[in-house]
Amino acid sequence: xxxxxxxxxxxxxxxxxxxxxxxxxxxxxxxxxxxxxxxxxxxxxxxxxxxxxxxxxxxxxxxxxxxxxxxxxxxxxxxxxxxxxxxxxxxxxxxxxxxxxxxxxxxxxxxxxxxxxxxxxxxxxxxxxxxxxxxxxxxxxxxxxxxxxxxxxxxxxxxxxxxxxxxxxxxxxxxxxxxxxxxxxxxxxxxxxxxxxxxxxxxxxxxxxxxxxxxxxxxxxxxxxxxxxxxxxxxxxxxxxxxxxxxxxxxxxxxxxxxxxxxxxxxxxxxxxxxxxxxxxxxxxxxxxxxxxxxxxxxxxxxxxxxxxxxxxx
Numbered sequence: 040x041x042x043x044x045x046x047x048x049x050x051x052x053x054x055x056x057x058x059x060x061x062x063x064x065x066x067x068x069x070x071x072x073x074x075x076x077x078x079x080x081x082x083x084x085x086x087x088x089x090x091x092x093x094x095x096x097x098x099x100x101x102x103x104x105x106x107x108x109x110x111x112x113x114x115x116x117x118x119x120x121x122x123x124x125x126x127x128x129x130x131x132x133x134x135x136x137x138x139x140x141x142x143x144x145x146x147x148x149x150x151x152x153x154x155x156x157x158x159x160x161x162x163x164x165x166x167x168x169x170x171x172x173x174x175x176x177x178x179x180x181x182x183x184x185x186x187x188x189x190x191x192x193x194x195x196x197x198x199x200x201x202x203x204x205x206x207x208x209x210x211x212x213x214x215x216x217x218x219x220x221x222x223x224x225x226x227x228x229x230x231x232x233x234x235x236x237x238x239x240x241x242x243x244x245x246x247x248x249x250x251x252x253x254x255x256x257x258x259x260x261x262x263x264x265x266x267x268x269x270x271x272x273x274x275x276x277x278x279x280x281x282x283x284x285x286x287x288x289x290x291x292x293x294x295x296x297x298x299x300x301x302x303x304x305x306x307x308x309x310x311x312x313x314x315x316x317x318x319x320x321x322x323x324x325x326x327x328x329x330x331x332x333x334x335x336x337x338x339x340x341x342x343x344x345x346x347x348x349x350x351x352x353x
Contacts (some may be wrong), residue, residue: 080327083320091317103321112297113305114320119212120301124280126216132272134222136265139231140257155232161224170289171220177201177290203295211299215286227272232263274337281330302326 055062090097107113109170138158145151161169176182182201193199200207201214238260246256257290284304291299293308302322310319 043160057290064196068248076309083323083327086317086320087324089317091320092314103318104325106318107321107325112300113302115297116302116305119299120280122212122278123301128273128276128280130216130222131227131276132269134271135225135227135272136231138228140261142228142232143235144253153227158225158228160221162226166285167289170218170285174202174221174290175213177218179204202291203298206295208295208298211291211295215291218286218290230271231265231269234268235261238264270337274334277333277337278330281326281333325334 088098088100090099090103142151142154145154164172178184179198179200181201183201187193187199188195188197198205199210201210203211242260243256246260251259256267282303284301284307287293287299287301287304288307293300293304303326306319306322309315309322
């Protein structure tokens with residue numbers, strides 16, 4: 040047994056020696072991951088057990104976690120996060136799919152290509168610029184207010200506080216969900232289109248000859264064949280929704296009051312506005328744990344590996 044172990048070690052070192060240039064080339068990437076990804080995560084976990092500010096560093100054990108479970112702002116922010124995340128998740132799956140089906144139905148290849156390019160143009164603008172444009176559109180006297188009044192949906196003297204700038208939070212969650220309309224810009228449409236193009240033309244032609252309507256073909260052929268793409272958007276949409284606070288940071292500042300606070304934005308405010316790094320790190324640990332558990336659950340029970348092999352898209 041000892042001789043065999045020594046032989047295995049020699050073989051291992053010989054294999055490493057043969058591939059040494061590969062290991063040397065990949066070393067900077069591994070180092071970067073350790074320094075910029077894993078170290079911050081581990082240090083954040085450690086920090087969550089401390090009362091840490093710019094002047095104080097005191098070990099408090101699980102006190103931050105106990106306090107967080109009684110924090111009404113944090114608990115309310117979880118509910119707000121789901122109110123925003125669930126509609127936006129459904130929209131991000133359905134709206135690009137509809138657009139992809141419309142493009143797929145275009146018989147002229149050049150025209151279909153032009154439509155695909157048009158869906159990519161919005162990603163040229165930086166995200167912050169897009170948010171600022173939407174802030175102007177949704178201001179009290181912005182373009183959306185003018186459009187709503189023009190079509191007579193409200194009285195001409197009505198005040199529509201879309202973003203809660205005047206303290207009214209009745210429309211603010213709807214406005215956050217509405218941002219990005221018509222929700223088809225970016226690569227989502229192209230991913231769906233690629234999946235549709237993978238469907239055998241013979242299958243589609245057979246469905247047409249059998250008298251299947253367009254809607255029947257979509258529900259009986261297209262959607263089953265696009266299961267991989269739908270799962271992809273679902274998984275990464277949930278992960279992104281747990282972490283996102285871009286709108287709060289650039290447009291609403293969490294207001295009015297705490298109406299649009301989500302956990303990620305509360306973390307940001309605690310860390311950089313209130314100098315409460317330890318408590319903020321606790322929220323980060325909770326978000327990381329939730330993301331990890333949900334990701335592990337979905338990867339295990341939604342057959343991500345099998346999906347990729349069957350679809351051949353990713």
